[in-house]
Structures are given as C-alpha cells and as structure tokens.
Amino acid sequence: MGLVAELVLGLLLIAVLAYVSARAGLGNPFTGLGAEQGLGPEELRVLRHVYGLDEPVPRGLLSFIYGVLRADTGPSILYNKPAFALAEEALPWTLLGIGAGFLAAYASAALWVVLLGPGVPRPVRGLSFLPGYFYAVLMLLSSWWLGWPPALPGHGAEKLAAYVLVVWLALWPRLLHGLAGIVEDPGLELASVTQAMRAIGAPEHRVNARLLRTVLAPYTAYAATMLGMVLERSAILEPLLGYTGLGLLLYRGVASADPVLAATAFTLLGAIAYLVVVAGRLAERLLDPRLSRR
Amino acid sequence: MEKRAASLAVLASLAILVIISYVYAPSCPIAFAPLEPPSRSHPLGTDPVGRDALCEVLAGIRASVEAAFAALAASLAVLSASLLAGVSARAGRLVDSVAALVAGLPRMSLLMMLALVTRLSPIGIGLLIGSLASLQGARAAATRARQVARSLYVEAARAIGAPWYRIVARHIAPNTWSSIASYASIASSAAVYAEAGLSMLGLGSPATPSLGKVAGLVLLTPGAVLTEAGLAQLVASLALVAAIAMLMYLAVRLIGS
Numbered sequence: 001m002g003l004v005a006e007l008v009l010g011l012l013l014i015a016v017l018a019y020v021s022a023r024a025g026l027g028n029p030f031t032g033l034g035a036e037q038g039l040g041p042e043e044l045r046v047l048r049h050v051y052g053l054d055e056p057v058p059r060g061l062l063s064f065i066y067g068v069l070r071a072d073t074g075p076s077i078l079y080n081k082p083a084f085a086l087a088e089e090a091l092p093w094t095l096l097g098i099g100a101g102f103l104a105a106y107a108s109a110a111l112w113v114v115l116l117g118p119g120v121p122r123p124v125r126g127l128s129f130l131p132g133y134f135y136a137v138l139m140l141l142s143s144w145w146l147g148w149p150p151a152l153p154g155h156g157a158e159k160l161a162a163y164v165l166v167v168w169l170a171l172w173p174r175l176l177h178g179l180a181g182i183v184e185d186p187g188l189e190l191a192s193v194t195q196a197m198r199a200i201g202a203p204e205h206r207v208n209a210r211l212l213r214t215v216l217a218p219y220t221a222y223a224a225t226m227l228g229m230v231l232e233r234s235a236i237l238e239p240l241l242g243y244t245g246l247g248l249l250l251y252r253g254v255a256s257a258d259p260v261l262a263a264t265a266f267t268l269l270g271a272i273a274y275l276v277v278v279a280g281r282l283a284e285r286l287l288d289p290r291l292s293r294r
Numbered sequence: 295m296e297k298r299a300a301s302l303a304v305l306a307s308l309a310i311l312v313i314i315s316y317v318y319a320p321s322c323p324i325a326f327a328p329l330e331p332p333s334r335s336h337p338l339g340t341d342p343v344g345r346d347a348l349c350e351v352l353a354g355i356r357a358s359v360e361a362a363f364a365a366l367a368a369s370l371a372v373l374s375a376s377l378l379a380g381v382s383a384r385a386g387r388l389v390d391s392v393a394a395l396v397a398g399l400p401r402m403s404l405l406m407m408l409a410l411v412t413r414l415s416p417i418g419i420g421l422l423i424g425s426l427a428s429l430q431g432a433r434a435a436a437t438r439a440r441q442v443a444r445s446l447y448v449e450a451a452r453a454i455g456a457p458w459y460r461i462v463a464r465h466i467a468p469n470t471w472s473s474i475a476s477y478a479s480i481a482s483s484a485a486v487y488a489e490a491g492l493s494m495l496g497l498g499s500p501a502t503p504s505l506g507k508v509a510g511l512v513l514l515t516p517g518a519v520l521t522e523a524g525l526a527q528l529v530a531s532l533a534l535v536a537a538i539a540m541l542m543y544l545a546v547r548l549i550g551s
C-alpha cells in the first residue's frame with residue numbers, strides 16, 4: 001500500500017474510532033448529566049438534534065468527518081463552546097511543549113554520542129523503558145514539596161518549562177538508546193570508517209561526530225516516530241501536570257462524558273500523531289541508507 | 295538453558311503472586327482512619343479513604359500482572375498469526391498493509407477514548423495493548439518467516455514431501471521465535487504501564503484494585519503526598535509497576551534468546 005493511501009485510510013480510521021466511541025459512549029448524555037427528568041420531550045428532541053444524536057450512525061459519521069474538515073464538530077457540553085475552537089486554542093500549547101522537549105531530547109542524545117561515544121550505560125537503557133508519566137508524577141511531587149511548578153492548571157511559562165522537562169526526561173534515553181542501536185547496526189558498516197579514522201589519529205570526538213553525521217538521517221526518522229508516540233501520550237502527561245493543552249482537553253472530555261469534545265480532541269491529536277509517524281516512515285524510506293539500498 | 299529456567303521461574307512467581315493476592319487480599323474494607331502512618335499492623339499505613347494500603351497494593355499487583363499476561367497472550371497470538379501468514383506471499387503482503395496502517399494509530403489516547411464506552415478491565419487493556427503494540431512486530435515476523443520459507447533447507451524439506459505444518463513447526467517457528475519474543479516482551483511491559491497510567495487518571499475499571507489507582511488516590515488527595523503514609527504508598531505502587539514491567543520484559547526476552 002502506498003504511503004498516501006495509508007495516510008488517508010489511517011486518518012479515516014482515526015475519525016471512525018473517534019465517532020464510534022463517542023456515539024457508543026454517548027447513549028444519552030442528558031440522562032448521564034441528570035438533566036433528563038427536568039426536560040420535556042420537545043427540549044430533549046432539540047438537544048438530541050443539536051448534538052447530532054438523532055442521525056443514523058453512518059450519516060452521523062459523515063457529518064462528523066465533514067465537521068472536522070470545516071473545523072466545526074459541534075458544541076462541547078462541558079464548556080458550552082464550539083469543541084473545535086477549544087481544541088484549536090489548546091493545540092499550539094501541546095505542540096510547543098512537546099516540540100521544545102523533543103528538540104532538547106534530540107539534541108542531547110546527539111551531543112551524548114559526540115562527547116561520550118555511542119555506548120549507552122545500562123541504567124540509561126533501563127530509563128528508556130520508563131513511561132513519561134513517571135516524570136510527570138515527579139513534577140507533581142516537586143509541586144507539592146518545592147512549590148514548583150505551580151499546582152493550578154494553566155500553560156504559563158513555569159508550566160511550559162515543567163512540561164518541556166518531562167518530555168525531555170522521557171524522550172532522551174529512548175532517543176539515545178535508538179541512536180546507539182542504529183550506530184551498532186552492522187548493516188551500516190560503520191566499523192571500517194571508525195577504524196580508519198582512529199588509524200590516522202583522529203580524536204575520539206571527531207570520530208563520534210563523523211559517526212553521528214553518517215547516521216543522522218535514520219536517527220531523525222526514528223526520532224520522528226518517537227515524536228508521534230509522545231504526542232499522543234500528551235493525553236496522560238497533561239492531566240497529571242495540569243497543563244492546559246489538547247491532551248488535557250481529551251482527558252476532560254472523557255472524564256466528564258463530553259463526547260463531542262473527546263471525539264474532536266482525539267481526532268486532532270490522533271491525526272497529528274499519525275501524520276508525524278507517517279512522515280517519519282517516509283523520511284526513513286528516503287533517507288535511511290539501509291532501506292534505500294534495498 | 296539456565297536463563298530460560300530463570301525466566302520461567304520469574305513468570306511463575308508473578309503468577310503465584312497473583313494467587314497469593316487473591317488469598318490474602320480478596321477485598322480491602324474501609325475500616326481505619328485515613329492516612330495513618332506506617333505501623334506494624336499497617337506496614338504501608340492506611341490510604342486516603344481509610345483502607346490498609348498494603349492490602350490495596352497486594353490487590354493492585356494482580357491488575358498489573360493480569361494486564362501483562364493478557365498482553366503477552368494477545369501479542370503471541372498476533373505475532374504467530376503473522377508468522378503463518380508470512381509464509382504465503384499474498385497473506386504476507388496483507389499483514390504488511392494492515393500492520394502499516396494500524397501501527398501508527400494512537401494507543402494510549404484510543405484506550406482513553408474507549409473509557410467513554412466502557413471502563414476496561416486490566417485484561418481488556420492487556421489484550422488491546424498486546425494486539426496494537428505487536429503490529430509493528432507483525433511485519434517483521436511476516437518478513438522473517440518469508441525469508442526462512444525461501445531458504446534452501448526449507449526447499450529441501452518441501453522436496454522430500456514434508457507437510458506445511460511440519461515445516462512451520464520445525465524450521466520457521468524456531469528461526470523467528472527470538473524476534474517474536476522480543477516484540478511480545480515490549481508489549482507485555484507496555485500493558486503494565488498503560489493499565490497503571492489509565493487507573494491513575496481514574497479511567498480504569500472502577501471495581502478493580504490497581505497499583506495505578508493507589509498512586510492516583512494519593513496524588514489526587516490534597517496534601518496526601520506530604521504525609522509519610524502517602525509517600526510510602528506512592529513510591530511502593532510506582533516501584534512495583536516498574537518492577538513488574540521490567541520483570542515481564544526481561545523474562546519473556548530471555549525465554550526467546
């Protein structure tokens with residue numbers, strides 16, 4: 001299957017999953033909110049129409065996809081505002097926090113290889129398995145004990161710094177582990193290059209820099225797939241940190257049984273994460289010498 | 295061989311731990327004052343609602359282990375199916391396409407979305423994570439199976455009339471088992487973390503005790519983390535989550551090595 005077909009089908013699948021989960025979980029939100037008793041049949045009919053509950057599922061799905069395309073998926077029950085506008089407002093904060101944390105992790109893993117070589121100590125390899133929310137819990141502890149970052153939800157400079165720190169802590173051991181794996185891959189035949197450079201007396205950091213330059217393309221492609229992964233996990237990190245991005249919006253949508261908000265936030269977050277992963281795979285196909293050689 | 299025996303012993307002891315938790319911590323009643331400091335009668339103190347925290351932690355271990363074993367089973371099923379499919383060129387291509395399509399799907403956000411429909415049990419989370427996390431490995435397993443199926447010794451086996459199931463059992467499965475175990479180990483440890491993460495946010499099954507729930511309760515109760523009992527429960531629950539995930543990862547990987 002071509003990448004474009006895969007991308008279109010993948011995005012469609014995300015929209016279908018979002019709509020079907022929201023619709024299946026939805027049932028009748030007004031019952032869940034305890035409002036049904038106070039509403040007459042006409043009011044319920046109007047509400048069901050406003051939230052798209054009176055449509056058959058296939059038609060509702062098409063309306064939802066059309067709504068996503070024209071940035072109008074309906075109102076959020078929780079905030080009483082258009083869900084897409086809320087998601088649009090939150091999205092840049094998520095991208096900013098994760099993007100900055102990712103760049104810091106990308107650069108620090110590369111710097112590690114240049115200064116210390118591609119060998120990764122066992123404890124760092126072990127850290128690469130820890131999920132990001134462990135670091136978010138550490139931030140929560142710091143918030144209670146040291147008063148930093150501030151406990152109240154928001155996306156101010158201190159919250160952003162804490163978010164960047166969490167993403168960096170979660171990502172750099174993984175990126176370093178992945179980078180070391182690429183360098184050690186016999187398919188790249190890097191041993192002869194390093195041996196030749198050492199034989200002519202090149203200092204170790206130059207040998208490492210040369211190694212890094214050679215593997216930069218596959219490393220970047222690998223890093224892109226990690227970025228996609230961390231983007232979608234913002235749904236766990238942001239609620240713990242109280243960072244008001246798209247992940248927190250998704251969590252609030254689910255926790256408060258606001259299906260329109262949850263479906264909109266999930267579709268946006270999932271689509272962006274999917275796009276990043278597919279872009280990473282495209283970069284891999286184009287730039288990774290192990291794949292382009294085949 | 296010794297490594298494999300040790301790995302099997304680790305997996306067996308995790309299963310025994312689950313049985314012990316069913317015997318000694320079938321339920322943890324609210325019977326004490328909240329957040330009592332650790333003592334001889336309550337080694338981890340009491341939790342923010344007044345239950346013995348050790349009982350909660352013991353009961354929570356089974357959720358993590360159940361999720362891990364469910365993910366392991368799902369992952370082995372998906373990977374074995376792709377291995378079988380990989381032997382045929384057409385089915386192998388189908389596995390490639392499906393795996394490529396689904397492998398990039400958001401996993402944690404999807405589990406969160408599903409919480410709108412139902413609060414998934416640890417086994418449900420394990421089965422979903424196990425299947426989704428193995429899809430990338432499914433491509434690798436199918437490709438590897440295809441490579442082995444084209445090798446000379448498999449051709450020779452075919453030439454002497456060996457049936458396909460014998461070829462799979464004698465040649466293809468042993469040569470792909472290592473990579474299958476590697477992916478299954480990642481899936482099982484991912485399920486432990488996913489179950490704990492969702493429960494920490496209150497999106498796990500409400501009736502099932504979980505280590506994530508123990509941690510989440512401490513984190514969400516104002517000031518609980520500043521008490522001796524709260525801190526002990528938080529550290530114990532997260533350390534156990536990490537330990538179970540790591541043990542599952544190492545044990546399954548070593549069995550395959």
